[in-house]
Structure formats: C-alpha cells, structure tokens
Amino acid sequence: MELAGxxxxxxxxEDNVTDEIREVVPTMANSREHSYWRSVVRLAALCHDTGHxxxxxxxxxxxxxxxxxxxxxxxxxxxSDVLGAVWKTMVPKPDPDHVGMLAxxxxxxxxLRLDFAFSPWEGILAEIIVGDVFGADxxxxxxxxxxxxxxxxxxxxxNRLIDTLRVIPQPPREVGESVDSxxxxxxxxxxxxxxxxxxxxxxxxxFMFAQVYxxxxxxxxxxxxxxxxxAWLPEGKFRxxxxxxxxxxxxxxxxxMASACNDPGAPGHDHxxxxxxxxxxxxxxxxxxxxxxxxxxxxAEAAGKEFGEGNVRYGASPRRPEPPxxxxxxxxxxxxxxxxxxxxxxxxxxxxxxxxxxxxEIRKDARGWxxxxxxEIIKAANEGERD
Amino acid sequence: MNRLAQEAVLAGLTxxxxxxxxxxxxxxxxxxxxxxxxxxDVPFQFNFILYKHGPFSFELRDELSSMRADGFLERxxxxxxxxxxxxxxxxxxxxxxxxxxxxxxxxxxxWVAERLAxxxxxxxxxxxxxxxxxxxxxxxxxxRRARTLSVIKxxxxxxxxxxxxxxxxALIREAESIS
Numbered sequence: 001m002e003l004a005g006x007x008x009x010x011x012x013x014e015d016n017v018t019d020e021i022r023e024v025v026p027t028m029a030n031s032r033e034h035s036y037w038r039s040v041v042r043l044a045a046l047c048h049d050t051g052h053x054x055x056x057x058x059x060x061x062x063x064x065x066x067x068x069x070x071x072x073x074x075x076x077x078x079x080s081d082v083l084g085a086v087w088k089t090m091v092p093k094p095d096p097d098h099v100g101m102l103a104x105x106x107x108x109x110x111x112l113r114l115d116f117a118f119s120p121w122e123g124i125l126a127e128i129i130v131g132d133v134f135g136a137d138x139x140x141x142x143x144x145x146x147x148x149x150x151x152x153x154x155x156x157x158x159n160r161l162i163d164t165l166r167v168i169p170q171p172p173r174e175v176g177e178s179v180d181s182x183x184x185x186x187x188x189x190x191x192x193x194x195x196x197x198x199x200x201x202x203x204x205x206x207f208m209f210a211q212v213y214x215x216x217x218x219x220x221x222x223x224x225x226x227x228x229x230x231a232w233l234p235e236g237k238f239r240x241x242x243x244x245x246x247x248x249x250x251x252x253x254x255x256x257m258a259s260a261c262n263d264p265g266a267p268g269h270d271h272x273x274x275x276x277x278x279x280x281x282x283x284x285x286x287x288x289x290x291x292x293x294x295x296x297x298x299x300a301e302a303a304g305k306e307f308g309e310g311n312v313r314y315g316a317s318p319r320r321p322e323p324p325x326x327x328x329x330x331x332x333x334x335x336x337x338x339x340x341x342x343x344x345x346x347x348x349x350x351x352x353x354x355x356x357x358x359x360x361e362i363r364k365d366a367r368g369w370x371x372x373x374x375x376e377i378i379k380a381a382n383e384g385e386r387d
Numbered sequence: 388m389n390r391l392a393q394e395a396v397l398a399g400l401t402x403x404x405x406x407x408x409x410x411x412x413x414x415x416x417x418x419x420x421x422x423x424x425x426x427x428d429v430p431f432q433f434n435f436i437l438y439k440h441g442p443f444s445f446e447l448r449d450e451l452s453s454m455r456a457d458g459f460l461e462r463x464x465x466x467x468x469x470x471x472x473x474x475x476x477x478x479x480x481x482x483x484x485x486x487x488x489x490x491x492x493x494x495x496x497x498w499v500a501e502r503l504a505x506x507x508x509x510x511x512x513x514x515x516x517x518x519x520x521x522x523x524x525x526x527x528x529x530x531r532r533a534r535t536l537s538v539i540k541x542x543x544x545x546x547x548x549x550x551x552x553x554x555x556x557a558l559i560r561e562a563e564s565i566s
Contacts, residue, residue, distance in 0.1 A: 023541055107445040110436040117437035119539060170440075173469035173508050174410035184509065185440060185542060293391075293457045322452045322462070325469065340466040352456055386484040387392060 003162070004045035004136035007128045008038050011167050011188065021167045021186045024120050036092045037125060043094055044102035045129050045136055050077045051245075053238055054253045059226030063238050071108040073245055075100050080242045098122075105130035120185045124167055127188040132324040133198055134165055134188055142204050145212060153207035156200035164194025168327040171335040189327035189335070199344045202323065206348055214317030220281045220357050223313050224274050231268030232256055281313055281357035284367045291378060296354035298381030299370055303356060307366055313357040323348045388430050388488065394454050395485035396429065398478040399496050401460065405473060407504030412469045413451060414508050417443055418515040419499055425518055426562035427495040437539065440508075441516035454478070498565050502558065510551075513543055514558075517551040521559070529553060 010016060012034060017025050026033040051073030053060050060070055077083060078100045087094050097116065101109060105126040106118050118126060129136055139158050146154025170184030190198055212218065230236040232253075239245065260272040274280050284303070287296050300314035323345040327335045339346045358366040370377075388396070397420070404411045404419060421442040424431045433444040451472065454460045459478035462470045482489050503511065516539070520532045527535070533548035543551075 106436050106438045106443070110434050110438075110445050113434060117539065120541070123438055171469070172467065173412055173414060174465075175468060176507055177468070177509070184512070185540070187439065322448075322455065336467060337469055339464065339470060340468075346464060352453075387487045 001042050001046040003139055003158075004129055005038065005042045006162055007134065007136055007165055008041045008125075010162060010165050011124075011128075012038075016166055020169050024124070024186055025167050026121070032092075036094075037121075039090070039092065040094050040098045040102060041125055041128055044099050044125075047074060047078050047083070047099060048103045048129060048137055050074050053245075054248060054250045055225060058222045059229070062226055063229055063233070063236075065237055065240060068240055069111075071104050072112055073240065074103060075112065075114070076240075077242055077245070078103060082242055082246070102126050102129055124186070124188050131188055133201065133326055134161070134190070138205065139201065142201070142208055145208065146204070149212055151208075151212060153211055154204045156204045157197045158201070161190065161194050161197035161201060164191040164197070165189070166191060166329055168329050169335045171327050171337045171340075173337075187327055189329065189338070191329045192331050192341070195328055195338065195342060198326075198338070199342055202345060202348060209317065210353070214353060216283050216286075216315065216353075216355050216357070217280065219315040219317070219355065220313065221275060223315060223357070224271050224280055228257060228260070228268040228271035228275065229253070231271060232260065279360060282360050282363050283355050284358040284363060285356040285370050285374070287352070287354035292382045294381055295378045296356055298377050299374070300356045302373065302377045303358065303366055303370055306369060307358065307362055311359040311362055312366070314355070315357055316354040317352055388432070390432075391481070392485050392488040393432060394450065394459060395481045395488055396431075396492050396496070397450065397454065398459055398474050399482050399489055399493065400500070401472055402474040402479070402482075403496050403500035404504045405471075407500045409500075409504035409506075410468075410508065411471050411473065412508065413448070413472060414440055414469075415511060416451065416472060417447060418511040419503050420444070420447055421515050422503065422518060422558070423495065423499045425522065426559060427499060427565060429492055429495055435519075437516070437519055440512040441540070442519045495565060498562075502561075513540075513547055513551040514555055516540055516543075517548070517555040518559075521552070521555055529556070 012025055026037065051070040053063060053070060057070070079096050084096070087096060101116055101118065101122060102125050104112070106123065107130070109116050109118075127134065132138070139161070142154040142156070143158060146152065166189060167186050168189035169186050173184070238248070257268075257272045257276065260266040260268045261276045263269060266272075285296065285299050296316070297314055300312055304312040323339065326338045328338050328341055330336045330341070356370065397416075400420065400423065401411060401416060404415060409415050418441060420431060420433070421435050421444070423429045424433070424435075431447070433446040433450070435442040435444045437443075451460060455462060457477075458475055459481055460472055461475050463473055464470050503514075506514065513536070516536055517532065520535050520539075521527075524532055524535065529549065529552050532552045533545060536548040536552065537543050537545055
C-alpha cells in the first residue's frame with residue numbers, strides 16, 4: 001500500500017507529467033479525480049492478496065471448488081459486506097469494481113472472464129500494483145521474502161527505481177513509426193537513470209524464482225502440503241464463504257499438521273510426517289536443455305507405473321515470463337524500448353524447470369531405472385504428439 | 388483443439404504474417420489472432436480483454452512465451468524498434484506434425500494474413516478495437532461505434548475511428564463467406 005501510494009505520487013506529480021500524456025493522467029490540477037484514484041490505488045494494493053489461502057499459492061487449484069481461485073476470492077472479499085461496511089465510511093467512497101479491477105489487474109480479470117475493459121489510465125494504475133516490472137506487489141514481495149528467507153538475491157535499489165518511474169509514450173514498434181513521436185498509448189516506464197535498478201529487480205526476481213520460490217525442495221513441499229490438506233480438510237477442499245476464508249490461516253494448518261504428525265491414525269498423518277520430519281520426496285530427474293516439452297511428465301508417468309504412483313511426483317516451476325518490454329525515457333527525451341537499451345533484460349532466459357521426484361526410500365533404484373530408460377521414454381513421448 | 392495443435396496454428400499464423408510482409412511483433416500477432424478468432428471461427432482457447440492498444444490476451448502472451456521457451460518461436464531484436472517474432476525450424480516441424488489441423492485452418496490463416504499482414508501496428512490496433520466495439524454494440528450505427536472507439540482510445544481521431552469501423556464492417560461481411 002505504501003509503495004503503491006509512492007509510485008502513484010511520483011508519476012502524477014505535476015512536473016513529471018508531460019504534454020504528450022496529460023490527457024491520460026490526472027494531476028493535482030484535477031484534485032478530486034486525483035485524490036479518488038490515489039485512494040483506490042492504495043486500497044487495491046492493500047486488498048491484492050486478501051484472497052490467498054493459507055500458505056499462499058500452494059496447490060489452490062486442488063484445494064478450492066472448481067472455478068474458484070484466490071483471485072476470485074479476492075474479488076468476492078472486495079465486494080463483500082465485510083469490506084462494504086468499510087467502503088461506506090470513506091470519502092470519497094471507492095467503487096468496489098474499481099478497487100477489484102486494480103487489485104487483480106487485467107490478466108486476472110481476463111482469467112476470471114469478468115466483463116470489464118481497462119481505459120489507458122486504469123491500465124497504468126493496474127500496472128502500479130500488479131505490473132510485471134514496476135508493480136508494487138512485486139517490489140514488496142521480493143524485498144520481504146528476501147528478508148525473511150535470509151537470502152540476498154531479492155534486494156535491489158527500489159527507492160531509486162520508484163523515483164525514476166514515469167508515464168511515458170509508447171516507443172516505436174516497427175519501421176514507419178516515428179522515433180521522436182510514435183503513436184499508441186502511454187505506459188508505465190522509467191527514466192534512463194532508473195534502468196539499472198529495473199534490471200536489478202528483474203535479476204532479483206530471476207534468482208528468487210530459481211533459489212526460493214521454485215527451488216525443487218520447495219516445490220515438493222507444496223505437493224506434500226497439498227496431500228496433507230486434501231486429507232485433513234472436510235471433503236478435501238477449503239470453504240469459499242468469505243467468513244470461512246478469513247477464519248483460517250497458516251497457524252490453524254500448522255497446528256493441525258503437528259497434531260496429525262503425532263497421531264498415526266489421523267487423516268494426513270503420512271504427509272504431515274514427511275513435512276515435519278523432513279522425509280520429503282527427492283529429485284530423481286531434471287529437465288535438460290534440449291528436452292522436448294512434456295519430457296519430464298512422460299518420465300514421471302513411466303516411473304509411476306514401475307514404482308507405484310504414490311512414490312513418484314512430477315513438479316515444475318511455472319514458465320518464467322518473457323523479459324518485459326517497457327518504455328524508457330532516454331536522456332534525449334525519446335521513448336525507447338527497454339529491450340533495445342538493456343542486454344541484460346533481452347537475455348534473461350525463459351526456460352522452465354521440471355523435475356521428477358521420488359520417495360527417498362526408492363531414490364537410488366528409481367534414479368538408475370530412469371537414467372537407463374531416459375532416451376527411450378522421451379523419444380516415445382515426443383513422437384506420440386501429433387494429429 | 389489441444390494445446391500443441393493450437394501452438395501449431397499460431398506458428399502457421401506467425402509464418403504467414405512474416406511471409407506476407409508483416410513486422411510480426413507481439414502486438415501484430417495479438418490483434419490478428421483476435422480477428423481470426425472472432426471472424427474466422429478459429430477456436431483459440433484465449434480470452435481477450437480490452438486493455439493495451441485494444442483487445443489483448445494475456446493467455447496468448449503466455450502461449451507465445453511458452454512457444455519461445457520450447458524453441459518453436461524466436462524473438463529477433465530490431466533496434467530501435469520492437470522485436471519481431473519468427474518461426475524456427477522446430478516450429479515448422481510442429482506444423483508438419485499437426486498436418487490435419489493445419490489443413491483445417493490453413494485457408495483461414497491465409498485469408499487473414501493476406502488481409503492484415505500489410506497493416507501497420509496502429510492500423511491493426513484501431514481495426515481490432517473497432518471489432519471489439521462492434522461485438523459489444525452489434526446494432527449500433529457506424530458513427531456511434533466510431534465515437535465509442537474514440538472515447539475508449541483517446542489517441543484515435545474521429546476520422547480514423549470512422550474509417551476503421553467501416554473497414555471492419557467490410558471484413559465481417561467478407562469473413563462470412565469463408566467461415
């Protein structure tokens with residue numbers, strides 16, 4: 001909330017708004033509109049993560065009823081009586097649809113098939129919260145998770161970055177568009193002096209994804225946690241009522257897990273024990289450069305048939321998004337694509353890490369079996385996909 | 388259409404855009420894919436939302452990113468302009484593997500590439516947005532839809548908006564003969 005407010009203040013400051021973008025960006029000169037949107041941006045940032053289940057993203061697809069995810073839960077909370085009572089007391093009163101649109105951003109609004117269109121201004125405001133590079137959510141979670149997990153990867157000069165953020169006209173995208181005044185809509189970007197800080201953020205994200213968020217050990221803990229929750233929760237799912245959702249947190253789950261670990265008859269006992277005594281599944285195979293799509297899944301299926309499905313798991317990081325292409329206000333006043341100025345961004349890899357995990361008791365045998373049949377299994381899987 | 392078949396169609400579309408003279412950047416592919424889905428009934432699984440530069444699909448963006456990671460597409464920098472997206476040898480092999488799918492949709496891909504590949508990115512944005520407005524207000528007159536387009540995209544002039552709405556109406560009529 002604090003970071004989102006700071007970004008909003010920087011990009012709408014009168015001396016940071018050029019004539020080219022003035023019709024899109026309300027400044028202090030239009031104080032009512034300005035203060036309304038400032039309030040909505042801060043509220044949206046505050047509400048952004050309210051729909052998360054205990055332990056955040058872990059396996060929510062399997063733990064919520066069909067058609068539900070944490071974004072939909074966030075949308076429901078923002079539109080609930082719980083927050084409705086808060087909105088009512090505010091001046092200016094925020095429109096919950098505006099708060100929801102900015103809190104979720106266009107990607108999630110699209111995913112939820114909600115029928116809302118983003119104006120150029122609303123698009124920029126959503127970028128302040130959920131944008132791929134400058135989103136306050138991203139800046140906040142990298143710094144926070146870096147601090148709490150005790151790694152240095154997530155740190156970067158966010159103060160410098162925020163100070164250089166601007167709403168900037170679209171850079172030219174193809175031959176024929178004027179380099180000095182290209183057409184198209186303005187977007188959130190940074191001054192040339194902030195480019196290295198933006199690079200540092202993207203590198204921080206890259207390293208945090210590899211070393212923390214999608215480290216193989218963390219991936220397999222997600223799988224064990226999902227197994228435990230499915231066994232422990234009534235009918236294997238979280239409840240979707242707003243009050244039910246707000247009434248359960250990491251603490252309740254941790255207490256139940258400790259109890260199940262000590263009671264061999266409790267639902268989820270085996271999974272709780274794997275988590276709390278560190279008997280988690282181990283990596284037996286990793287995707288190699290050049291492996292076709294689907295290779296690790298095929299390996300996991302084959303190993304499951306050989307060693308029993310309960311002893312084998314497939315795990316993958318999500319695809320890392322392509323390096324974002326945002327406008328940079330160069331020192332000569334032109335708007336330039338970040339990818340044309342930054343070799344670091346253009347070369348960030350987009351590959352996906354995939355693993356086959358097996359129970360520690362069979363790791364040695366399973367690894368040997370998979371190594372000896374690797375080429376054969378992958379070849380068969382690759383040839384099978386055609387019409 | 389399963390995921391790989393859909394990727395084969397996207398590779399086919401990207402290759403045709405390039406062959407017909409398009410810059411073939413992400414925005415070009417986004418707008419043409421939207422037109423293809425709406426007018427030629429190609430059953431892409433993406434949803435589109437009115438966002439940057441008109442109808443835009445994050446799901447399509449993710450798919451293009453995934454195709455790049457799997458080596459079906461490559462991004463070619465074109466300083467100082469935006470990058471072009473081109474089909475690799477592996478991408479062409481994917482089209483070969485999905486020959487039946489490609490023969491089902493090939494004529495539609497040819498049609499849309501012939502009509503739209505020569506358009507620049509701003510023309511494509513206006514045209515795709517005109518189609519989005521037309522889908523939202525199917526019974527509205529041309530001038531009303533043009534006004535709506537100018538309101539939601541303030542950098543589009545009334546004249547440009549009118550021209551784009553006329554053009555999309557003509558394209559809709561033409562598309563009925565190929566769908």
